[in-house]
Amino acid sequence: MTEINHNFDYEVIRSNRRTLSIEVHHQKVKVRAPQGAPNDWIEGFVYQKAKWIARKLVEQAQRDESRLKLQDGEVISFMGQVRHLTIKEGVNRIQLTDDKLQISNKDLSYESLKKQLDRWLLAQAKERLPQRVETMAGTMGLARKLSGVRFRKTKTQWGHCTAKGIVQLNQLILLTPTHIIDYLIVHELCHLKHLNHSKRFWKLVEKHCPDYQQAEVWLKQYGHSVWF
Ligand SMILES: [Zn+2]
Structure with missing residues (x-):
C-alpha cells in the first residue's frame, strides 16, 4: 500500500x-x-x-x-470550423475570418477580453441560432410548442427548457463541433415534449439524434475546454 x-x-x-x-x-x-x-x-x-x-x-x-485562456495563438472551433485566435492591442473589435478570430482591445487583460468575447458570442448566438432551432423544431414536429429561444451563459448548463416552451441555450455551444450544437438543440427541443430525463425523453432524443450518446461523451470529456 x-x-x-x-x-x-x-x-x-x-x-x-x-x-x-x-x-x-x-x-x-x-x-x-x-x-x-x-x-x-x-x-x-x-x-x-x-x-x-x-x-x-x-x-x-x-x-x-484545458480551459480557454484567451491567448494569442490559441486554437478554437467556431460554428464547427477551426480558427486561430489572434489578440492584439487596438480599438475594441472582433473579426471573424475563415481561419481566424481576431480580437483587438485596448485592455488585453483576461477579464477585459472575456467580457468582450462574451458580448460578441451572445450577439453571434442571437444572429445564428434561433433560425436553426426553429427549423429543427419544425422538422421534429414541435414548432407549435416552441415559444421562444433565449441565450444565457451559465456556469453549469448548456441549455434549459421551460414549461412555457422557451428554449434557453448557452452561447458557448457555438464553440463546440456542429454535431454537438445540433445535439444540444435537439436535447432542449425534446424537453418541449418531456420536461424530464425519462426513458421516453431519451427515446425521442435518439430518434432525432441517433448518435446522442457519443455527443454526451464528448461533452463530458471536452465540454469544459470551451469554457472561459
Ligand atoms: Zn435535459
Missing part, C-alpha cells in the same frame, strides 16, 4: 447537521461537519478520503488547464 500524505488544505464548515461530507470544487476542499464534531473525527474522515480528494484535485486542475 502506498502512503497517503494529504498535502492539501481544507476548510471546515460547521452547521446543524449530523454527518460529515466532503466537497471538492474549484480546487478547494470543504468539509461539512456537525457543530460539535471533534477535530480528530474530522481529520480521520479526511484522511480516509484523501485518495479520492487527491484524484478530484488533479482532475479539476487538468480541467482548468
Whole structure:
C-alpha cells in the first residue's frame, strides 16, 4: 500500500447537521461537519478520503488547464470550423475570418477580453441560432410548442427548457463541433415534449439524434475546454 500524505488544505464548515461530507470544487476542499464534531473525527474522515480528494484535485486542475485562456495563438472551433485566435492591442473589435478570430482591445487583460468575447458570442448566438432551432423544431414536429429561444451563459448548463416552451441555450455551444450544437438543440427541443430525463425523453432524443450518446461523451470529456 502506498502512503497517503494529504498535502492539501481544507476548510471546515460547521452547521446543524449530523454527518460529515466532503466537497471538492474549484480546487478547494470543504468539509461539512456537525457543530460539535471533534477535530480528530474530522481529520480521520479526511484522511480516509484523501485518495479520492487527491484524484478530484488533479482532475479539476487538468480541467482548468484545458480551459480557454484567451491567448494569442490559441486554437478554437467556431460554428464547427477551426480558427486561430489572434489578440492584439487596438480599438475594441472582433473579426471573424475563415481561419481566424481576431480580437483587438485596448485592455488585453483576461477579464477585459472575456467580457468582450462574451458580448460578441451572445450577439453571434442571437444572429445564428434561433433560425436553426426553429427549423429543427419544425422538422421534429414541435414548432407549435416552441415559444421562444433565449441565450444565457451559465456556469453549469448548456441549455434549459421551460414549461412555457422557451428554449434557453448557452452561447458557448457555438464553440463546440456542429454535431454537438445540433445535439444540444435537439436535447432542449425534446424537453418541449418531456420536461424530464425519462426513458421516453431519451427515446425521442435518439430518434432525432441517433448518435446522442457519443455527443454526451464528448461533452463530458471536452465540454469544459470551451469554457472561459
Ligand atoms: Zn435535459
